[in-house]
Amino acid sequence: MKTYYLDHAATSWPKPPEVMKAMNECMELYAANPGRGAHGMGVKASRVLFETRKVLAKLFHVRNPNDICFALNTTMALNLAIKGFVKEGDHVIATGVEHNSVRRPLEFLKKTKGIAVTYLETDEEGHLDLRQVEKAFTSKTRLFVCSHSSNLLGSILPVGEIGALCRARGVKFLVDAAQSAGILPVDVEAMGIDMLAFPGHKGLLGPLGTGGLYIHPELELVPLLHGGTGSQSEAVDQPDVRPDRYESGTQNAVGLAGLKEGVSLILKEGVESIHRREWELTQEMMEGLAGVPGVRCLGPAKGADKTGIVSFVMEGADPSEVAFILDQSFQIAVRAGFHCTPLAHQSAGTAETGAVRASVGYYTTREEVQHLIEAVKQIGGHYAK
DSSP states (O other): OOOEEOBTTTOOOSOOHHHHHHHHHIIIIIOSOTTSOSSHHHHHHHHHHHHHHHHHHHHHTOSOGGGEEEESSHHHHHHHHHHHHOOTTOEEEEETTOOHHHHHHHHHHHHHHOOEEEEEOOOTTSOOOHHHHHHHOOTTEEEEEEESBOTTTOOBOOHHHHHHHHHHHTOEEEEEOTTTTTTSOOOTTTTTOSEEEEESSSTTOOOTTOEEEEEOTTOOOOOSOOSOOSSSTTOSSOOOSTTGGGOOSOOOHHHHHHHHHHHHHHHHHOHHHHHHHHHHHHHHHHHHHHTSTTEEEOSSOTTSOOOSEEEEEETTSOHHHHHHHHHHHHOEEOEEEOTTOHHHHHHHTOTTTOEEEEEOOTTOOHHHHHHHHHHHHHHHHHHHO
8 A cells, every 4th residue: 555655854755776775785795893893894884984974075065074973863963062062151042943852952951051041932934033143142152053944844044144143253053954954055164054963864865873963173072972983992081083083882884875875866966956846845735735724834835935844733623633544544644743843833823732744855746745635625624514
């Protein structure tokens, strides 16, 4: 039975054949411990990891691939960035559409290190007023954390402009690219980004368990993990050399081999082309859903720029029940609830109910979009009775 997969904001699926082929080849031919031995298989695994850093560096306009450190996911990367940089007494600015992967580490540091945090409110569509940003800086502001795109609303935040404001004030800038890596252009130099946390399993088309953090070459973080790195094994302290300093333990060579192929595919096609196609699909979806009585789409209005996310609520219907019906009766995979971003739900006015989120990706077709629209029409008709 065909599955109509519209949950790409959580994880992209299916994965490109090139990704699966590379992972299989790694498992069959060289899945040894990278960086831990001089034998051929270990050297091959190490080489593939560096090649993965190289394609990521090209995508994000990073000068030195070794400034990209691998992590299991964006959450781990954000924890390394926030906990490794913020110190007692610091002031941090974040936005009102942040994921819990940002909010919870910040709230933890509020309790344990006495830091101060300002969350800048967005409007109902998830847009941020730059005048509000300028007013938020204080003499103790040391870090600004910003989602490139809201995982609920699909709104795109003005990362380049915020980066310029931070740089002018000597404030470090951390960007959460969970919903933008591989979908929106990212240039860490031009955008003034000091740290960029990204997933491998979403827009980069790689497997689960992959992701990373770009760290500006002049920035030093306290490592999140301490342990074996394959280098300077005789030393009692964590190595200073990158990326080893931030990559304790055996790396996911199989997954990263797949990620390399996913990023290579994106570089070949072009981020702008991918974004345009996904935007067109969201416009078709929003137009169709707007014609269903009682349905309200969240986030930027039709015609505005956004990522491939369309969240909606249906009058008189619980979002979780709608998602369940879509799955069980129409074989449509979406996500319902609060999407680990309660602040964004406050902005959207759905803090009490949550919402249904449909999200498109690299392989989404118009057929899948139309199938969702027709299914929501049928569900809406049932609730209207």
